[in-house]
Amino acid sequence: MIVVTGALGFIGSCLIRKLNDENFNAIVAVDDFSKTEKLKNLEGKNLKEKVERTHFFEWLADNQKEVEFIFHLGARTDTTEFDVNIFNELNLEYSKKVWQACIEYSIPLVYASSAATYGLGEIGYDDDETKIKHLKPLNPYGQSKQDFDLWALAQAQKPFFWAGLKFFNVYGPNEYHKGRMASVIFHAFKQIQDTGTVTLFRSHNPDYIDGQQKRDFIYVKDVTEVCLFLMKHRKNSGIYNLGTGKARTFLDLAKNTFKSMGKEPQIKFIDTPADIRDKYQYFTEANMRKLKSIGYLKPFTTLEEGIKDYVQNYLMQDYKHF
Template sequence: MIVVTGAVGFIGSQLIEKLNNENFNDIIAVDNFDREDKNKNIAGLKISKRIDRDQFINWLDLNGQKVEFIFHIGAKTDTTLFDVELLTKMNTEYTKSVWKLCIKHQIPLVYASSAATYGLGEFGYDDNEEEIPKLKPLNPYGQSKQDFDVWALEQDKKPLFWVGLKFFNVYGPNEYHKGRMASVVWHAYNQIKNTDAMKLFRSHNPEFKDGEQMRDFVYVKDVVDVCLWLMHHRKDSGIYNLGSGKARTFLDLTKAVFKAMDKPEDISFIDTPEDIRDKYQYFTEANMSKLVSIGYNKKFHTLEEGVDDYISKFLI
């Protein structure tokens, strides 16, 4: 049995499909299955059992000896949510429960951390574990992920193999349900489809021109490739960045979307919403040397390659 939490979500559903493609079909899917629109993400995939996330901890305690590996991808991922109690419960404390049962039943674990833990990047974007306790996230979501990372590093008892993955700006198929939290690629595609134009946030930082704010955009297919490689690798535990390793501008991304849709460019700028303006990251870039140092050598999609694959195969 391989467990995937967040199974009907964006990354989780892509991960199950990848596992199926490698003939791993005894999949335990964990999530809240109440939303029919999200359930279609796993339609047709080979899954042995669906378990509601509220029942999973009890199930795992009773069945842990049958579980070969856990991918704990599920989380509350809304960066605009300010319910600290809920985020702590769902992201920090829930993951602690999974961690402790992985120790009890000797189950290897890969869990989702986030690049949101890096905050403004004042300490850089290196996944050096000695530096992680210094990080200052900009929102409660990032803090809930940071709190678990720090807690995990402090533990004397750890799973026999464990990895926390700091996901950067992931984009790709099955993210349609994420609303405001969906990738800029998704929003650009829909805005261009409906209006033949794209509005980007204006820069409110004199060091960056409009549209030249930069992010590390990583294609979900690369993310799941790394996850499966770690499952096969099962050594060198720790916390790792997972981005493309190359920061690109929002203008680059938007131009790539126009090109993939075969439409002429029409780009303008609007003010960044005030509720996120003071917590807006102007630059993120994953230092990927740590993952490379333990043997991962598969080439990542460029932004243009990923955007073209996503739009041409899944959206148009």
Template sequence: MIVVTGAAGFIGSRLIHALNAEGYTYLVAVDIFDNPEKEKNLQGAKLLQRVDRRNFLAWLDQNEQEVEFIFHLGARTDTTEFDYQLLWELNTDYSKALWQKCTAYQIPLVYASSAATYGAGELGYKDEEALIPQLKPLNPYGESKNEFDKWVLQQQEAPFFWAGLKFFNVYGWGENHKGRMASVIWHAYRQIQETGRMRLFRSHHPDFKDGEQMRDFVYVEDVARVCLWLMHHRQHSGIYNLGSGKARTFRDLVTAVFSSLQLPAQIEFIDTPADIRDTYQYFTEADMGKLKGIGYPHPFTELEEGVRQYVARLESSRSAS
């Protein structure tokens, strides 16, 4: 059995469909299956079993001999969440408990970290494990992820293979349920359909013009491909960046959405909301040398092509509804 936590979520569901495409159907989906919008992500998926997240650790004790691999992608991913207790419970303590079971049962584990651990990028975006204790995330979500990364690196015992993946700005099909936390592409598509234009955050940083804040946008299908490759090549444990390796501006991204819709770009600027303005990242770019250095061979999808594919699927879904 292959287990995917966060299975009904954005990345988890795309990974399940990618596993199905490779012929894997003996899959255990772990989540809290109470969101109809997330349930749509698993339509057509071939699964062996669904397990409630709250019962999963006990389930693992009973079924560990049949589990071949675990992808731990479930987490509280809201970067505006300030309930430290909730974030530590879901993102840090739950992950520690799962790590300890994977260690005891020697089950290989790939888990989701985040580029939010890098904070403002004072130390750059290189996935050197020696730098991780020095990182200063800008929000509690990033802190909860970095705390687990630090804890992992302190462990004397580990699964025979494990990898933590620092996801950068992932976009693609399956994020409808994320609301405010969905990618700018998803918001752009909806706004353009409703108003014919797109609003972006104004820059509040003297080094960046409006719309020229930069992010490393990575296509969710590329993320799934990396996860599958790690499952097939269980040799180099560690913490890895997972982005495209190329920072692009929000203006580039939104222009690509307009282009995919064959519309002229109409962009307006609004102030960044006060609750996130002081912790807003103006530049992120994954150094992908470490993953490529262990042999990862595949190129990453160019932003314009990923946006084109994503918008085409959004258009297809819209016309079918």
């Protein structure tokens, strides 16, 4: 059995689809199944069992001999949430229990970290573990991921294989439920449908003109490819960046969304909301040398290819699921 926590979520549900496509069908989906608006993310997927998040550790104690791998992707991911207690409970303490269970039962582990740990990128976006203690996240979400990374690295006992993945800006199908936290591509598509225009944030940084803010956008299908690679690889434990290694502008993103919809670009700019303005990342770009050095050599989907697939095969198909 393969366990996926956060199974109802964006990346978790896409990973289950990928596992099914690779003929892994004994999947145990762990999540809060009272969140009915996300249940459609598991429609059409082959699962062995669904386990409530609060009952997972009891279930694991009873079934650990059958568990081959754990992907711990469940987390509170809202960067606008400032209640530290929520993040401590769901992102830090729960993750510690997963880690400790993987040691006790000799189960390999891949868990979700985040590029939000890099803050404003003052010391770059390098996944060298000696630099992690110097990172300065901008919000409690990023801090919770940073806190767990540091805790994991400090442990004398570790799972026999483990990897923490610092996800950069992931986009793709199954993110419809994320609201404000959904990708800019998702929001751009909806804006074009509703108004014919896309609204981007104006730059408040003199080093960047409007629309030239850059992020490392990675298609969720590439994320699932890397997860499968690590499940099969099972050596070279550590923390890894997961982006494409190539930053692209928001203007590129908007223009490609219009192009994929067969429309001429109509783009306007508004002020960045005051509540996030001083915590806004103007540039992110993953240093991907470390993952490549352990043998992951597949090319990443370009922004043009990823947007075209997402828009034409999912969003324009009435939010079809992956």
